[in-house]
Each structure stands twice: as C-alpha cells, then as structure tokens.
Amino acid sequence: MSDSCSPFRGSIGEAMQFRDLKKQYQVLKEDMDKAILDIVAGGTFIMGRAVTELEQQLSEYVGVRHCLTCANGTDALTLALKAWGIGPGDAVFVPDFTFFSSAEVVPLEGATPIFVDVCEETFNLDASDLERAVREVLNEGRLRPRAVVAVDLFGLPADFPAIRAVADKYGLLILEDGAQGFGGSIDGKRACSFGDIATTSFFPAKPLGCYGDGGAVFTDNDEWAALIESYRVHGKGTFKYDNVRIGLNSRLDTLQAAVLQVKLKAFMDYELDAVNAAAEQYTSLLCHPERSEASVATPVIPAGFRSSWAQYTLRLAGPEQRDALQAALKASGIPSMVYYPKPMHLQTAFADPHSGLQPSQKDSLSFRAEARNLCPVATSLCGRVLSLPMHPYITEEDIETVCSAVLNYVK
Numbered sequence: 001m002s003d004s005c006s007p008f009r010g011s012i013g014e015a016m017q018f019r020d021l022k023k024q025y026q027v028l029k030e031d032m033d034k035a036i037l038d039i040v041a042g043g044t045f046i047m048g049r050a051v052t053e054l055e056q057q058l059s060e061y062v063g064v065r066h067c068l069t070c071a072n073g074t075d076a077l078t079l080a081l082k083a084w085g086i087g088p089g090d091a092v093f094v095p096d097f098t099f100f101s102s103a104e105v106v107p108l109e110g111a112t113p114i115f116v117d118v119c120e121e122t123f124n125l126d127a128s129d130l131e132r133a134v135r136e137v138l139n140e141g142r143l144r145p146r147a148v149v150a151v152d153l154f155g156l157p158a159d160f161p162a163i164r165a166v167a168d169k170y171g172l173l174i175l176e177d178g179a180q181g182f183g184g185s186i187d188g189k190r191a192c193s194f195g196d197i198a199t200t201s202f203f204p205a206k207p208l209g210c211y212g213d214g215g216a217v218f219t220d221n222d223e224w225a226a227l228i229e230s231y232r233v234h235g236k237g238t239f240k241y242d243n244v245r246i247g248l249n250s251r252l253d254t255l256q257a258a259v260l261q262v263k264l265k266a267f268m269d270y271e272l273d274a275v276n277a278a279a280e281q282y283t284s285l286l287c288h289p290e291r292s293e294a295s296v297a298t299p300v301i302p303a304g305f306r307s308s309w310a311q312y313t314l315r316l317a318g319p320e321q322r323d324a325l326q327a328a329l330k331a332s333g334i335p336s337m338v339y340y341p342k343p344m345h346l347q348t349a350f351a352d353p354h355s356g357l358q359p360s361q362k363d364s365l366s367f368r369a370e371a372r373n374l375c376p377v378a379t380s381l382c383g384r385v386l387s388l389p390m391h392p393y394i395t396e397e398d399i400e401t402v403c404s405a406v407l408n409y410v411k
C-alpha cells in the first residue's frame with residue numbers, strides 16, 4: 001500500500017451505503033475466503049489457534065499485557081464488572097449519552113448506574129460533572145462509588161487524563177468502553193489501554209468488526225485477567241469441568257477470530273488512515289471560512305487525540321433543523337443515522353426502575369438508576385445530532401455529494 005488512503009475506495013453505480021461492508025468483503029475476498037475455509041476444513045470451531053493468535057495480535061496492537069476475546073462487547077463489560085466484584089450497594093458512573101449496553105450491564109450485576117453529563121464538543125464524559133456526581137453520592141452516603149464507565153464515543157477516546165485525575169482522587173476504577181474506540185489514540189497511546197480494564201466490540205459495524213457478534217477485554221492486571229478467563233467459560237477452575245464460580249458462556253467463535261485476523265491487517269495497513277482521510281475531507285468541505293455562524297458544527301478532535309471514526313457526527317441548531325436535514329439527505333438518496341435519539345436517563349428501563357425486572361427484584365432499591373441533574377448537554381445532543389456515511393471505502397465523490405447536500409440545506 002503506497003498511499004495512506006485505501007486504493008480501494010469506491011463503489012460505483014450503487015446506492016450510497018452508511019457503512020459499506022459489502023465493498024470491504026470484495027476487497028478482502030481472497031484472503032477472507034481462504035481464512036474461513038481453513039477453519040471449516042480444520043474442524044475446530046471453539047477456541048483454538050486462531051483465537052489465541054488474534055488475542056496476541058490485539059494485545060500487541062493496543063499495548064496491553066492481556067487480551068481475552070469473548071462473545072460480544074456487552075459481555076466484555078459484564079466480565080470486567082464481575083472481575084471487580086461490583087454488586088449491590090455499588091455506584092457505577094456512566095455517561096448519559098452512549099449506547100444502552102454501557103449502562104445496562106451495571107444493574108445486571110445488582111449495582112446502580114449514576115448518569116453523568118457529557119461535553120458538547122467531544123460527546124464524551126465530562127470529568128467535572130463526574131466529580132460533582134461522585135461527591136453527591138458520597139454526601140448521601142447510601143451507595144459506594146466504585147467505578148466509572150468511560151466510553152470512547154464515535155471513535156474518539158474519552159478525556160482519560162482528566163477522568164484519571166478524578167478516579168484517583170476518589171478511588172474509582174476506570175472501565176474503558178472502547179466498543180467504538182478501537183484504533184483511536186491519545187498522544188500515540190492506543191484506545192483500550194486507558195482503562196484499568198478496557199473492552200471492545202466486534203459487532204459488524206464497529207471500527208473493527210467481524211461477521212457476527214464478538215468482543216474483547218483488555219487489561220494489564222494478571223489477577224483480573226485470570227478471573228475473566230474463568231468467568232468467560234462457566235467460572236472454570238483448573239479445567240473445564242471444575243467450576244469454581246458462576247460465570248458465562250462467552251467465547252469468541254474460531255471462525256470470527258479468523259475473520260478478524262484478516263480484517264485487523266486491513267485495519268492496520270490502511271483502513272484507519274482511510275477513515276481519517278475521509279473525516280478530514282468532510283470537515284474541510286463543511287467548514288467554509290466565510291460561513292462563520294455555526295449552523296452545522298463538525299466533530300472536534302482535541303489536540304493529540306486521534307479518532308477511529310466509528311461515526312462522523314454533526315451537531316445542528318435543534319430538532320427541527322436536524323430532522324429536516326435528515327429528510328433532505330434521504331430525498332437525495334443519502335443515508336444518515338441519529339446516534340442517539342434518547343439519553344440513558346430517559347430510557348424506559350431506567351426511567352421506570354421496575355420495568356423489565358423479575359418480581360423478586362422489584363423491591364431492591366439497588367436497581368434504581370439515577371440522573372441527578374438530568375444531564376442537560378446529553379439531553380440536548382440527542383435532539384440535534386446526525387451521523388453521516390462513514391467507512392474506509394467511501395469515495396471522495398460520495399463525500400462531495402453528501403457535503404453539497406448538507407451545505408445546500410444549511411444555506
């Protein structure tokens with residue numbers, strides 16, 4: 001690959017895709033078909049060499065001692081909470097603006113999610129609001145602050161220097177939810193290495209996706225890694241039929257590991273550079289110097305940070321403008337998505353703390369989820385965000401088409 005951009009960008013004559021996985025397969029077809037058929041012919045479908053090799057490659061890329069793959073990104077979060085023994089009476093701080101899983105796993109362990117607001121420009125956890133929330137929980141004295149789930153939303157690492165300072169001050173563990181963040185970095189240090197434990201997802205549409213469900217847990221801590229290895233296979237002890245704790249069945253399929261080995265190579269060789277080039281083109285076309293009033297705000301990447309562009313997300317003035325832009329794009333055959341339309345604290349499962357629980361759990365106060373200041377930034381963002389088509393194989397022409405449709409609407 002001579003150029004930093006993919007030489008394969010382009011899918012001529014077909015409807016524009018939000019994330020073009022078919023085009024990616026066409027490019028990787030030869031290696032992918034061979035990798036898949038090798039596994040099928042080899043007859044080992046659970047664990048085995050592909051999984052072990054992939055775990056080594058992932059831990060090396062991220063720069064962390066241990067990588068343990070598992071069945072999906074949600075289980076990866078659960079495995080981390082189990083390794084820490086998080087449970088009833090524990091407060092876990094979660095951004096109000098994220099995918100449901102980041103918060104869902106907390107009440108599953110019997111702990112209480114406390115929602116924290118995010119920053120307008122980065123969409124990520126606001127460290128000063130985290131400190132406010134921790135102090136409130138401490139003052140109240142009912143719950144024990146234990147951990148913070150720091151999400152790398154849309155591919156941008158959370159503000160880990162600021163979050164680490166608050167976490168150290170109050171003795172919180174950091175769980176980095178890198179489901180969307182794989183490949184991002186801060187000053188060259190890679191995402192999934194910032195949390196005490198970090199997780200990612202290989203759901204097909206994530207920056208590094210497989211052909212089904214998959215996930216991974218990362219940590220430098222030997223003791224937690226050993227616990228996670230046990231929890232992911234039915235709480236195994238010295239061997240599979242010696243079960244020393246209640247665990248999960250949460251392994252990555254061998255086939256998915258083989259798929260990921262092919263995709264990881266493309267990701268490292270050119271895909272990550274290609275999405276960054278695409279993002280630069282979007283931003284330079286959408287930010288005209290003469291159009292100073294920000295009727296459409298482009299993503300902000302702080303100095304030293306690099307995104308893996310799980311999404312390229314605009315901020316509009318309000319819900320009417322956002323919905324009208326989405327309709328205008330749709331009329332031009334351009335797909336777009338609203339990530340996310342609802343903040344966590346307004347999700348029915350949390351707003352009504354008893355919904356979805358077993359009758360025996362309904363009296364348990366510890367299942368309450370709490371947003372103590374209604375997270376105004378997260379709530380406002382849900383009404384104003386719009387994500388544009390973004391993937392390593394998008395063409396320059398497609399980006400021009402999208403941008404002229406956006407600018408045409410904004411005028």
Ligand SMILES: *Cc1c(COP(=O)(O)O)cnc(C)c1O
Pocket residue numbers: 072073074075098099101102151177179180201202203213214215
């Ligand atoms: C996708 C996602 C998850 C869950 O990953 P799955 O593999 O779908 O279980 C968790 N957190 C965030 C922020 C995500 O985007």
